[in-house]
Amino acid sequence: MELTGDIDFEDNAAEIEDRQSSPPEYEIATYPADFTLEVLETKWKSKELVIPKFQRQFVWSQVQASKLIESFLVGLPVPSIFLYTERKSEKLLVVDGQQRLRTAFYYFEGYFGEEKNGNRPTFRLKGLSESSPFYGKSYEDLLAQNEAAARKLRNSVLRAFIIRQLDPADDTSIFHIFERLNTGGTLLHNQEVRNAVCSGTFNELLHDLNALPAWRKILGKPILDSRMRDVELVLRFFALRHALDSYQKPMKDFMSRYMRTHEKDDRAYISSFRKEFTDTCTAVLDKLGEKPFHIYAGFNSSVYDSVFCAFSRNLSNIPEDIAGRYEKMANSSTFEALVRGGTTDAEQVRERVRHVNKVLFR
Template sequence: MIDDNKIAPIDGRLEYEIRAKHPDDIDFERIHSEEEDYESAPPEYEIHTYPADFTLEVLHQKWKAHDIEIPQFQRQFVWRQIQASKLIESFLIGLPVPSVFLYTERKSQKFLVIDGQQRLRSVFYYFDGLFGEETKGKRQVFQLKGLSEKSRYFNKSYEDLDEADQRKLHNCVLRSFIVQQLDPNDETSIYHIFERLNTGGTLLANQEIRNCVYRGSLNSLLHELNKLSEWRRIVGRPEPDSRQKDVELMLRFFALLSIDHYEKPMKDFLSKFMKANRDPEEGTAQDFKNLFTQTCNTVIDCLGEKPFHIRAGLNSAVFDCVMVGFAKHLDSVPSDIRDRYEALTKPENTVFLKTVTSSTTDKETLKDRFRIANDELFGDKGNEDQAY
């Protein structure tokens, strides 16, 4: 069993957000109260932003040393070679270039690119001599295309430049604005910054943002467990969800094992849990894995496949209280658990139904839901000695 003392404490808030459905999404039920909670005002921050005049050579060195990272959802490089060539020429002939914005992670001191990845990658690709990502194991040689044929830089690669021009390019400055969160001491502002980014018209799901903001061994473990066959049977899809809603459900399960720490909104609560536990001790990580695997196996054995698809889709409120209940009673599951579950979720059980359909992430509603589920599924009904 997981020792609550080994789970990093959180004092945050969080809410589960329902977004417009994508063709590959898991069919989650649209829980009205959760949508309303997303509209709650974000916390206020004290942010320190200051300019830094890095040379292109320094930025390239930081990139090669992995001191600059581009969030996963930003990683598509969309510029054509002509656009990138015009940027390089601007540096060489002394024209101004728009600044980039970098976020400093407090713990690692690495930079996350907030804005400017196309410019940065163009520079790095030119220094490396190859343009873009690999296609069928090959990359284009980066020569300056689309310039005037009279330009002395026309069609030149970095290696074709004379030493003076190479040094000139090395010493060019790309102004960078560095963003640091000073208060509160939790780095949640980066989540809200990325949440507001223009991502080509696609609204990012919460877990897609956490996936890059809170990188670490917990994130890796969640993606590993997301492939578990028993878990896929619970979710009802053979392949992981493209928007990582299944990963978010697992995170919700782990975070609500310690329900006493819960504070709404759910979104911030989950984010703070993931940040606080982003690199758990090896023993704790193994405990997470064992508990989740055993819980999934037991739920499938007792309730069958897709047990939380109460209506059209998977109901996350039913999921969290029942999964956590099973996790805490793995050695004492009643023999009539299936009958108890059917009684719990039948439409006539209006008291429980209200807790999974209205204000589901309200603190008192959530605690009531967990209490009712625990009492009706695992409480003493005269046959507690008959374990499953």
């Protein structure tokens, strides 16, 4: 699915407040480091420097990119970049500065941007003064005609601020750091940040499951949400289904921790998760029909997570009158209170899951 679309979520003050909540306290070490462009390119090629997969890819024009290369060549200052040191791998994750880095790497490579429709233009400096000695030059031209300039470029220094989380020992601060530094002028949704930071097997699974036809019918949206909020719903199910007892608000940090924990799960885990979600989708769609969680004023995340958790626990024990039970529960004031107020409070979350399991399957 290549098109995008947005889910019509029900407005919920608790959910909105949760998404905007302040981060917990962290002990963070930040220190400057000066790297030459040649060293940065070497780290990138060896995968020691990681530019995460992210929705906003290289967006600079060739003129913008050329101006940056010219700044290095003439010795003008260039804004610093921010890198995050992952605790386990010691790799450097680019938090802010991918446009600057990609520009340098593309120029050394000789081509501008990624290949499109089999074409990839030569990266020649454009938008400069025609009197500039670098006007229209590719890196190959510099090597052949002005070796000193080529050497100066490779030895140009780009200052980086290295960020390392000291406490707690879980690397969760990266989500908040990325959210604040790499905004590109637009506030990122939480799942967009997770997508950038956690690029392992579990993230791939979430995207695969998000495209399931049964799931799209449950959401009432055949096309993908442009901000990955549908992907986040898949994550929300797994997190509450398997870590409910350890849940603490805010919900967004709980989901981030869960995703970080399962980032690189092996095939056995991924296979079991895939089957669990697929079977639950099939059962919910079969018994409750399309768009079953639009029972008030749009898609209600709390109705969804509690019902999905309950169904997944009882796939072999679904009552014949489950649709009637669900309709009766949805119309009760008790259930409405559980899914429309304080929906991210720890006890409220656990209570609504218990309530739905009891009403629908006991």
